Amino acid sequence: MPEAWVRIRGLRFTRGEQVIFDGIDMDIPRGLLTAIMGPSGTGKTTLLRLIGGQLRADAGSVEVAGQNVAALRSVELYRLRKRMGMLFQNGALLTDLSVFENVAFPLREHTRLPERMIRDLVLMKLHVVGLRGARELMPAQLSGGMARRVALARAIALDPQMVLFDEPFTGQDPISLGVLVGLLRSLTDALSLTSVVVSHDVQESLSIADYVYVISEGRVVEHGTPEALRRSTSPWVQQFLQGQSDGPVPFHYPAPDYRTDLLADGP
Amino acid sequence: MMGLLQRLGATTLGVTERIGRGHLFLLHVLGGFPGLLPRFGLVMKQIYASGVLSLLIIAVSGLFVGMVLALQGYNTLVDFGATESLGVVVSLSLVRELGPVVGALLFAGRAGSALTAEIGLMKATEQLSAMEMMAVDPLHRVVAPRLLGGIIAMPLLAAIFSAVGIIGGYFVAVGLLGVDEGAFWSQMQAKVDLFDDVANGVIKSVVFGFVVTWIAVFEGYDAVPTSEGVSRATTRTVVHASLAVLGLDFILTALMFGDD
Numbered sequence: 437m438p439e440a441w442v443r444i445r446g447l448r449f450t451r452g453e454q455v456i457f458d459g460i461d462m463d464i465p466r467g468l469l470t471a472i473m474g475p476s477g478t479g480k481t482t483l484l485r486l487i488g489g490q491l492r493a494d495a496g497s498v499e500v501a502g503q504n505v506a507a508l509r510s511v512e513l514y515r516l517r518k519r520m521g522m523l524f525q526n527g528a529l530l531t532d533l534s535v536f537e538n539v540a541f542p543l544r545e546h547t548r549l550p551e552r553m554i555r556d557l558v559l560m561k562l563h564v565v566g567l568r569g570a571r572e573l574m575p576a577q578l579s580g581g582m583a584r585r586v587a588l589a590r591a592i593a594l595d596p597q598m599v600l601f602d603e604p605f606t607g608q609d610p611i612s613l614g615v616l617v618g619l620l621r622s623l624t625d626a627l628s629l630t631s632v633v634v635s636h637d638v639q640e641s642l643s644i645a646d647y648v649y650v651i652s653e654g655r656v657v658e659h660g661t662p663e664a665l666r667r668s669t670s671p672w673v674q675q676f677l678q679g680q681s682d683g684p685v686p687f688h689y690p691a692p693d694y695r696t697d698l699l700a701d702g703p
Numbered sequence: 704m705m706g707l708l709q710r711l712g713a714t715t716l717g718v719t720e721r722i723g724r725g726h727l728f729l730l731h732v733l734g735g736f737p738g739l740l741p742r743f744g745l746v747m748k749q750i751y752a753s754g755v756l757s758l759l760i761i762a763v764s765g766l767f768v769g770m771v772l773a774l775q776g777y778n779t780l781v782d783f784g785a786t787e788s789l790g791v792v793v794s795l796s797l798v799r800e801l802g803p804v805v806g807a808l809l810f811a812g813r814a815g816s817a818l819t820a821e822i823g824l825m826k827a828t829e830q831l832s833a834m835e836m837m838a839v840d841p842l843h844r845v846v847a848p849r850l851l852g853g854i855i856a857m858p859l860l861a862a863i864f865s866a867v868g869i870i871g872g873y874f875v876a877v878g879l880l881g882v883d884e885g886a887f888w889s890q891m892q893a894k895v896d897l898f899d900d901v902a903n904g905v906i907k908s909v910v911f912g913f914v915v916t917w918i919a920v921f922e923g924y925d926a927v928p929t930s931e932g933v934s935r936a937t938t939r940t941v942v943h944a945s946l947a948v949l950g951l952d953f954i955l956t957a958l959m960f961g962d963d
Contacts, residue, residue: 486834486896488835490832490836499768510840514838514840515838516837517835517836518835518838521836521837522833522836524829524832524833524836526828528830528832528833529830529833530830530833530834531825531830541735541837541839542838542839543836545837545838545839545844546838575820587833590837590933625744656800694960
């Protein structure tokens with residue numbers, strides 16, 4: 437196992453009364469694709485924001501490339517972020533810029549490359565995600581899946597060492613999904629990228645991940661290689677992997693008795 | 704009684720904390736001003752969005768305000784046989800007060816609300832977060848050009864408001880009410896002072912432009928990132944900016960013209 441590029445120790449994070457993470461430990465190995473899985477609302481996106489330094493933990497530490505993210509000054513944090521890319525769940529494209537300009541944005545902000553070279557780089561990144569022909573379109577003209585692919589091209593524009601992918605597979609048609617799954621794997625291998633994929637798409641994530649963490653209710657429930665996870669005897673993990681409705685994980689948000697609730701007054 | 708005191712205390716603390724946050728926000732944004740010099744195109748884009756796109760409402764309002772001023776002024780001055788001074792009344796009212804103040808109120812309604820909604824929606828759609836993750840400071844890249852653009856656009860809009868208003872006043876005074884054209888312009892030339900009147904009006908409009916745009920961008924940046932939150936922030940911008948303009952106008956007028 438390669439050395440850890442991201443090292444999380446005793447991470448505790450709360451939002452109001454709600455405990456999102458309750459002392460979790462994680463090692464995200466360098467140059468591999470790590471999937472972080474778990475049911476909706478378990479704080480997977482929050483974890484990416486903690487790694488990216490957009491949120492501060494209540495306790496514990498998040499180290500990226502040997503640097504404690506919470507202790508960094510803003511200049512140092514921005515320097516670290518130049519080595520990271522992040523694909524947001526909804527794409528988060530800049531709506532006043534075209535597809536081309538969105539991908540060119542980090543290049544224009546952080547490099548002094550000539551326009552000709554920026555053009556070539558942008559077209560290469562857009563070609564990778566299959567949207568070179570959509571360069572003139574505005575974000576409002578894209579479907580959700582296309583917007584996320586443009587965001588992926590933007591996330592890798594500066595050839596970062598690590599990319600955080602927040603639900604990259606959601607909303608993709610079957611062809612795009614297949615291409616995207618392969619792309620994440622090949623990008624990780626070709627660029628020796630440290631990829632962190634947050635997803636609840638079990639089959640897609642397991643098919644490309646080198647290592648998997650499953651989290652729920654603020655804790656790491658299981659971790660290991662995809663094969664080890666499939667062999668896991670934990671009923672929780674098996675319910676999640678098989679997508680079964682019966683098991684230790686309840687489908688319903690905690691609520692009073694159904695019959696009593698229907699007969700009661702009030703909201 | 705205790706509940707009332709608690710609510711009062713909580714509100715006071717909340718307001719004080721928000722004012723402090725607004726000032727820290729401003730300091731951070733002002734830190735981005737030097738970086739705008741080599742990329743002044745970003746500011747030009749905002750001058751277009753805040754200034755040029757507000758031209759129609761400013762010009763039309765200025766025209767009608769000038770026309771009404773001439774009508775009202777004539778009714779008063781005619782009793783004293785001083786209708787030749789109508790040009791002075793119209794121009795001084797516009798240059799000293801109505802150009803900067805009404806211009807700023809319209810600016811808050813037109814450009815300020817648009818700025819708040821734009822930045823609030825950028826926050827709600829994670830565009831600002833995406834910039835942060837791309838190691839680009841949104842306060843320097845998004846907010847600073849908008850603030851500087853507003854500060855530059857507002858005096859220009861106030862000047863256009865006053866100029867169009869004077870033309871409106873001229874049409875009514877000379878064309879409709881029969882005031883002597885020579886007297887209308889010559890009295891205006893003689894009585895309106897470049898420094899005491901025009902420069903003070905420009906200072907007012909710069910201050911109003913700064914305050915209105917500061918409130919607008921802060922409200923957008925501080926908005927709760929939901930459609931309801933952005934809507935509330937937009938309303939707050941118009942209300943707070945309008946009150947700030949009227950309050951500051953009194954203070955500035957007292958400082959500038961108080962000892963006349």
